[in-house]
Amino acid sequence: MASSSAAAGEQVGSQRTPSIRALFRAVFEKELILLRRYWFNTAAGLAANYILFVFVFFGGQEVAPTLIEENLTGIIVGWFVWTMSWSAFQDSAQTLKREASWGTLEQTYMSPLGLLWVLVARIIVQLLFTVLTGLVMLVLLMATTGNWIIFDPFTVLPLAVVTMASATGLGFAFGGLALVYKRISSVFLIVQFLLLGAISSPDVAATNALPLSWGVGVLTEAMEGGLSLWELPPVDLAGVTAVAVGYLAVGYVAFRYAVSVAKRRGVMGHY
Amino acid sequence: MTASQRRPTETTADAAEAPDGTTADGTPAEAIVTVEGLRKTYAGEEGEITAVDDVSFAIGRGEVVGLLGPNGAGKTTTIKSILGLVEPTDGRVSVNGIDPHETPAAAYRHVSAVLEGARNIYWRLTVRENLRYFAGLQGIHPNAAGEEIDRLLSLVDLTDKANEEVRGLSRGMQQKACLACALVRDTPVVFLDEPTLGLDVEAARDLRRELRRLAEEENRTIVLSSHDMDVIQDVCDRVVIINEGRVIAEDSVNALLSLFSTQAYRIQLADPFPPAEISRLAAFDPEWVDDRTAFEVTLPDSEAFYRLTDRLEAAGAAVQDVDSVQPDLEEIFLSIVENESVAESLEASGDNSSTNGYRESPQVGGGDR
Structure with missing residues (x-):
């Protein structure tokens, strides 16, 4: 470390190979600290989401009890995915926007591991925490509706992560927009409802390219039928993965382009 | 000397080298930071605005250099261009021979920065947690950085505040925490942009003392931008004065x-x-x-x-x-x-x-x- 290397002058730091493992450790540690320190914020967010579901579920039972009964598993899975995907979108878009305003985005950009690795580390760690909080919500939803879905975690968790990845990709694209055009928070709210629309879109081939849509369909199928990952149609698995990779790639490219525009305009650290 | 517009190569080649590694006019013999013909223009409502205009200078290994200029002189744009955070319209910059615009990841093994006062770190984390995170961001395992973190906390006199959230600290302490976070990245070159900005007299004096200690104890190249002359005079070996986007003096x-x-x-x-x-x-x-x-x-x-x-x-x-x-x-x-x-x-x-x-x-x- 520098105490010894400082004496060596030019040898300070620059001779060491940066470790990706160290980066993952640091990102995980930071997210865990914030989750524990601000658990009340997370709990309040979950509670608000749960109360909204209670209104929708019991209100729906009054208006159209048969419809709710017939689609209950789909509703639960859809709500579960929507909760997590909104969180995934927020984690990327809002975090990038906030970090630009805090001035920490410039520091993040200045990692010798490269921006891509830092973002990958964040995506993985944040998705992990999002899935954990999503599972808490899922248990609450099942307890409230009395509809206990037996699911295989080795099927549901990877599917949920891959499904949410498209929301993360969108988050990067919108986070990039926020770097260039600073006041677009209201657009983020609209995206929340667009994601809801994508989740509840009809299960037809034409909507498969939408974010979340195909993934929610496959996830519902797996949970309703108690299917394992290897029992699902390979075309569906490949398709859901392709959609996730596509949105992540487009989101990352859009974000990089926005960063280059922000650098040209000199506004990357502006707020 | 005024209106120095020499290219770094000219300054190093033309003047005799002194024992301390500088030439007769105080410019470095072995440059670790070079800026050549840097120009940055922005599109403004009333046409093109030139923020930096043909700026050239070089900074030697181990030097502590002050970038002086009034508000709006182009100091921050120059620094951010060197750091690869602002795309220059023209000209070249390099840190340890690496252009941060061409290969940013490689360049960031050699340079870190504190930009714009007390921003740049996470206010909801403690000072120590920030240091651990920034070590990780540099690819240094947070646990392996433990001793260095303790040393830096002591250097900036924040050992007692190590486990307090940054948002609860005074402005001066926040800026010292930012400084420590830049240092934990363990790079040979550190840029400090306006480190005393917004501080009251006492806090500025305190930070100035820490910077002086830093300059004496850390064998690093430090580039410090400020319009606080006391900081520059106290801490720096050499100054580059920028006004209206141009270098007008360097000595x-x-x-x-x-x-x-x-x-x-x-x-x-x-x-x-x-x-x-x-x-x-x-x-x-x-x-x-x-x-x-x-x-x-x-x-x-x-x-x-x-x-x-x-x-x-x-x-x-x-x-x-x-x-x-x-x-x-x-x-x-x-x-x-x-x-x-x-x-x-x-x-x-x-x-x-x-x-x-x-x-x-x-x-x-x-x-x-």
């Missing part, structure tokens, strides 16, 4: 202080200077004090000093004492910047009539002194 702090102190004199007379003879000294632009028994004057060379004493003798004034005035860096800076503006406006108007030897030379201390 060691000591050389500037020495150059200006030998040009500025306070002359004490035995008796008040006769009012009828006052026009004899008009060309020297004296600043009278104490009922015309003394005056301060800036002279371009020794010839001018002899002409002045001749005129005093002709006026019947007896010189009792001559003192060389010791200006501080702030006065020198103001003098250089103001002189640059005067020269520019004269050039623009094509009027050279009032550009005599005295006005052309940097003036120490104006009416505000």
